[in-house]
Amino acid sequence: MLAVLAVLVAALLVCHPAVPNGVGRLGSLLEALLPWLGLAVPVLFVLALLRRSWTALAAVLAPALAWAGLFGALLLPVDGDEGKDKDEGKGKGTLGITAVQHNVSDVNPDPVATAKALAAAGPQLIALEEVTPSALPGYEKTLASDYPHHVVEGTVGLWSKYPLTDTRAVDIRPRGFGADWNRGLRATARTPRGEVAVYVAHLPSVRFGAGGLTSGPRDESAGLLGTAVAAERLERVLLLGDLNGTVEDRGLDPLTSRLNTPERGFAFSFPAGFPAARIDQVMARSGTVASVRTLPATGSDHLPVSARVELAPR
Numbered sequence: 647m648l649a650v651l652a653v654l655v656a657a658l659l660v661c662h663p664a665v666p667n668g669v670g671r672l673g674s675l676l677e678a679l680l681p682w683l684g685l686a687v688p689v690l691f692v693l694a695l696l697r698r699s700w701t702a703l704a705a706v707l708a709p710a711l712a713w714a715g716l717f718g719a720l721l722l723p724v725d726g727d728e729g730k731d732k733d734e735g736k737g738k739g740t741l742g743i744t745a746v747q748h749n750v751s752d753v754n755p756d757p758v759a760t761a762k763a764l765a766a767a768g769p770q771l772i773a774l775e776e777v778t779p780s781a782l783p784g785y786e787k788t789l790a791s792d793y794p795h796h797v798v799e800g801t802v803g804l805w806s807k808y809p810l811t812d813t814r815a816v817d818i819r820p821r822g823f824g825a826d827w828n829r830g831l832r833a834t835a836r837t838p839r840g841e842v843a844v845y846v847a848h849l850p851s852v853r854f855g856a857g858g859l860t861s862g863p864r865d866e867s868a869g870l871l872g873t874a875v876a877a878e879r880l881e882r883v884l885l886l887g888d889l890n891g892t893v894e895d896r897g898l899d900p901l902t903s904r905l906n907t908p909e910r911g912f913a914f915s916f917p918a919g920f921p922a923a924r925i926d927q928v929m930a931r932s933g934t935v936a937s938v939r940t941l942p943a944t945g946s947d948h949l950p951v952s953a954r955v956e957l958a959p960r
Contacts, residue, residue, distance in 0.1 A: 648694050649705035655686045656708035659716060663896065670858020677894040678923055681912065684713040717912075724910045724937040724954070739959030741839040741882075741933075744952060745771040747926050749848070749888040750781070751946035752801070757781040760944040761788035767941055767952050771835065772805040773886035775848040776946075800828025802846045802887070808835040810844075818847060818870045820863040830871065834880065840960030843880040847871050847887035852897075864890050865897040872900025875931070882957045883931035888948065892923050905929035908953060910937040915949040926951045933957035 658665070662680060667673035687710045694702035746769040750760055754776075761784065764772050777785060777798060785803070786796065793805035797813040804810070816830035829848040834841050849871070850863040868889065875883060885905055891898045893907040907929055914921035921940070926948055928935050934956050941950040 648690055648697065648699060648702035651686075652690050652702065652705035652709055655683055655690070656712045659683055659709060659712040662894070667896065671861050671897075672858060674852075674861055674891070674895050674897050675854070675859050677896060678892050680892070680894045681713075681717055682922070683709070684717065687713060720908070720910060720912055722910055739839070741837055741842070741957040741959075743771060743837070743842075743884070743955045743957065744769040745773065745884060745886055745928055745955060746941070746950055746952045747773045747886040747888075747928055748941075748944070748950040749775040749926060749946060749948040750777065750785075750944065751948065752776040752778050752781075754781060754945040756945045757784035758788050760946065761785050763942065763944055764950055765789060765792050767950075769952060770807045770837075771844060771884070771886070773844075773846040774803045774805070775801060775829070775846070775888045777801050777803045797831060797833050799831035800826075802829050802831055802848050804831060804833055804844060804846050804886075806833075806835055806844075808837050810835060816845065816847070816871065816874050818849070818867045818874070820850060820866040820870075823850075823863070830874075832874070832878075835884075839957075840882070841880055842882045842884055842957060843878050845871070845875065845883065845885045845887070847885065847889065849888070849890045852890050861891070861897050868898050869900045872904060875901065875904055878931075881932045882960065884933075884955060884957075885927070885929040887927060888925060889927045890925050892925060893927065893929075901929060905931050906934055908935040908938040911939050913938040913940045913949075913951050915940055915951050916947070918943050918947050918949050921949060924951065928953035928955065930955050930957065 665673040795810045796805040799815040810833045812834040818830040849867045853860040915926040936954045938953040
């Protein structure tokens with residue numbers, strides 16, 4: 647029985663794309679929690695030792711290797727550059743950027759303290775979601791000295807050390823959502839090493855109930871955002887946002903198929919009280935997201951995510 651369970655866990659890890667999504671979005675639900683299947687490995691190992699079963703012990707290698715193949719690289723150490731306030735890259739001509747992504751919560755009790763905490767991480771770019779009209783002046787005033795360039799569209803905003811041009815809203819509204827639902831923007835960051843297109847987005851929430859996940863609007867919005875990224879004229883692209891999905895979730899395929907995801911770090915960001923998944927994402931085109939980490943909690947139900955991105959020469 648232990649051997650069978652071990653093989654089943656390995657099969658779910660390796661073959662998760664084959665789990666159907668038609669009923670209750672079971673595939674997306676599994677993929678949202680996929681890293682946690684690794685907890686089965688030590689449990690099965692201990693049980694196999696207690697049973698003194700060589701067959702079970704050998705079988706436990708299957709999920710262990712499967713998990714390592716999927717997530718082992720995320721555990722590798724980073725070089726320590728992430729978080730430093732500089733725009734040099736590792737290779738000749740590359741552009742290194744530290745970017746912070748944070749859903750600040752529309753009921754955040756202290757926007758000023760949140761803004762100070764994000765700026766203290768020393769990023770060049772800060773993307774925010776759930777920015778309410780009442781909280782916006784606090785973010786603007788607090789970040790103005792270090793981030794003189796910013797743009798806000800609806801409830802999403804981008805603060806930058808670099809000049810921003812060609813700013814505009816990006817329509818990622820699913821069918822049936824009103825015209826006042828505005829959660830996407832695009833801007834060109836004019837860095838010392840060329841232009842970078844920066845997208846900030848907040849995809850619709852995913853709900854879990856008796857019938858499973860409800861992710862249709864999120865998936866549709868991801869498709870619209872993926873189309874916008876595909877049509878982007880600039881080769882170098884950064885996407886920062888609360889995408890309400892993990893990078894393993896097939897609902898984000900329109901984005902993860904076009905953009906690179908973090909190479910180091912788990913950075914589970916939600917919920918802040920007991921982070922179980924990273925749904926706050928930093929992705930890149932023509933570059934790599936070298937590492938990602940969470941920052942200390944603010945007044946939000948999300949943790950901030952800080953990423954070190956290495957963009958290719960222009």
